[in-house]
Amino acid sequence: MPTYTSLQASDPAVYAALAGEMKRQKEGVELICSENYVSPAVLEIMGSVFNNKYSEGYPGKRYYGGQEFTDQVETLAIERAKQLFKAGHANVQPHAGAPANIATYFALLEPGDTVMGMDLSHGGHLTHGHPVTYITKIFKFVRYKMKDVESGEIDYEEMLEVAKKERPKIILAGFSAYPRELNYAKIKAVAKEVGALAVADMAHIAGLIAGGAARNPFDDDFDVILTTTHKTLRGPRGGMIMTKDPELGKKIDKMVFPGYQGGPIMQMVAAKAVAFGEALKPEFSDYAHQIVKNCKHMAQFFMDRGAKLVTNGTDNHLMLIDCVKSWNLAGKEVEQLFDRVNITLNKNMIADDPRKAMDPSGVRLGTAAITTRGMKEKEMDVLAQFMLRAIEKRNDEKALISLRGEVKEFCLQFPVPGIA
Ligand SMILES: Cc1ncc(COP(=O)(O)O)c(C=O)c1O
Numbered sequence: 001m002p003t004y005t006s007l008q009a010s011d012p013a014v015y016a017a018l019a020g021e022m023k024r025q026k027e028g029v030e031l032i033c034s035e036n037y038v039s040p041a042v043l044e045i046m047g048s049v050f051n052n053k054y055s056e057g058y059p060g061k062r063y064y065g066g067q068e069f070t071d072q073v074e075t076l077a078i079e080r081a082k083q084l085f086k087a088g089h090a091n092v093q094p095h096a097g098a099p100a101n102i103a104t105y106f107a108l109l110e111p112g113d114t115v116m117g118m119d120l121s122h123g124g125h126l127t128h129g130h131p132v133t134y135i136t137k138i139f140k141f142v143r144y145k146m147k148d149v150e151s152g153e154i155d156y157e158e159m160l161e162v163a164k165k166e167r168p169k170i171i172l173a174g175f176s177a178y179p180r181e182l183n184y185a186k187i188k189a190v191a192k193e194v195g196a197l198a199v200a201d202m203a204h205i206a207g208l209i210a211g212g213a214a215r216n217p218f219d220d221d222f223d224v225i226l227t228t229t230h231k232t233l234r235g236p237r238g239g240m241i242m243t244k245d246p247e248l249g250k251k252i253d254k255m256v257f258p259g260y261q262g263g264p265i266m267q268m269v270a271a272k273a274v275a276f277g278e279a280l281k282p283e284f285s286d287y288a289h290q291i292v293k294n295c296k297h298m299a300q301f302f303m304d305r306g307a308k309l310v311t312n313g314t315d316n317h318l319m320l321i322d323c324v325k326s327w328n329l330a331g332k333e334v335e336q337l338f339d340r341v342n343i344t345l346n347k348n349m350i351a352d353d354p355r356k357a358m359d360p361s362g363v364r365l366g367t368a369a370i371t372t373r374g375m376k377e378k379e380m381d382v383l384a385q386f387m388l389r390a391i392e393k394r395n396d397e398k399a400l401i402s403l404r405g406e407v408k409e410f411c412l413q414f415p416v417p418g419i420a
Helices: 005-010 012-027 040-046 068-085 097-108 156-166 184-194 206-210 246-260 266-279 282-304 323-327 331-339 368-372 377-392 397-412
Strands: 089-091 114-118 140-144 146-148 170-174 197-201 224-228 239-243 318-322 346-348 362-366
Touching: 005 012, 012 397, 040 266, 068 089, 068 206, 068 239, 068 266, 089 246, 097 197, 097 224, 097 239, 097 246, 114 156, 140 156, 146 156, 156 184, 170 184, 184 197, 206 282, 239 246, 282 318, 282 368, 282 377, 318 323, 323 331, 323 362, 331 346, 331 362, 331 377, 377 397
Parallel strands: 114 140, 114 170, 170 197, 197 224
Antiparallel strands: 089 239, 224 239, 318 362, 346 362
């Protein structure tokens, strides 16, 4: 583990912020479903001298000299990613999830082409064509959505109808706020029928797939999978694009560099290698399955006490609670209330939300980070009880202060990796 002694001496202001963040992470419950705690080994390599090296190009084909060790770590990252996801080809250089999406669009499309993705109000992500993103000036985005928001089932018939009319070049499977498993075989069949590529953005569930707790879209013949390497996969912040098709692999490599990005962030590439090595171990499969068990358990706990969940449950690491229907509170009120008792989650739109994005009806929460801390079903009950108590006592300042103390005591029993 790196020590921060030199930072403390050379920059007390930044050190103070770091110390505050370490304390916040130790003493609070992290339920933001896209967050996680990396291992000490991943933290160590991220703060390493690989930062100092410029490595434009790919292993064995770089623009500058001195690449013996950068080639070693990037090759390790690539080979481990291929093994983990049963891919034929992996590009581990995308700086994050959004650049991985953009590089994939640029590699596979011409300006003006159409992409079909999940409706943003039904769980799709900003990078899948939200009107605020610049990418919508280059490509056209059309949508599919749930047929039934009570079960979460996607309307695959409508998907086919729209695809036949709009002729997308990519059908995108992926989400940031959808608690069910997609039927990749059906999506691939639609893509095949209209001559589109089937692309999965697995940012949220990559760790579940790696650990065998969610289906791998390559098993249903998907053409490309892209992902972040943080979130459930528990690696450094970064992105990655994989395919089984060597020709698509060449197009993707050419677009990531030099088409779209500059030099790889080599300490992050090295950290991807470390994280993928961890994910290949049998313990990671136990971890991935426990994330889902914990999430289902907590969802059931809430539903048994009258809460209304979007799709009435979950198959993965996240759930969406309709706070208006559950507790007659807005999502923002619940987020702020929980902040006061050291419980962190985010307000979120629910399907067909009648309210606005900045003041939506729901909250989104997930179990990836708390599972890393070693919490199991028993602890899910404790956490859900804390949350229900905060709601019940929301107007009782003294009760909330006392609850915050209890939450802190509880958290300190479950160490955060990398923080002494
Ligand atoms: C499905 C999906 N794709 C892409 C991204 C963007 O990733 P990043 O924030 O690393 O750019 C996210 C982030 O939440 C996501 O959920």
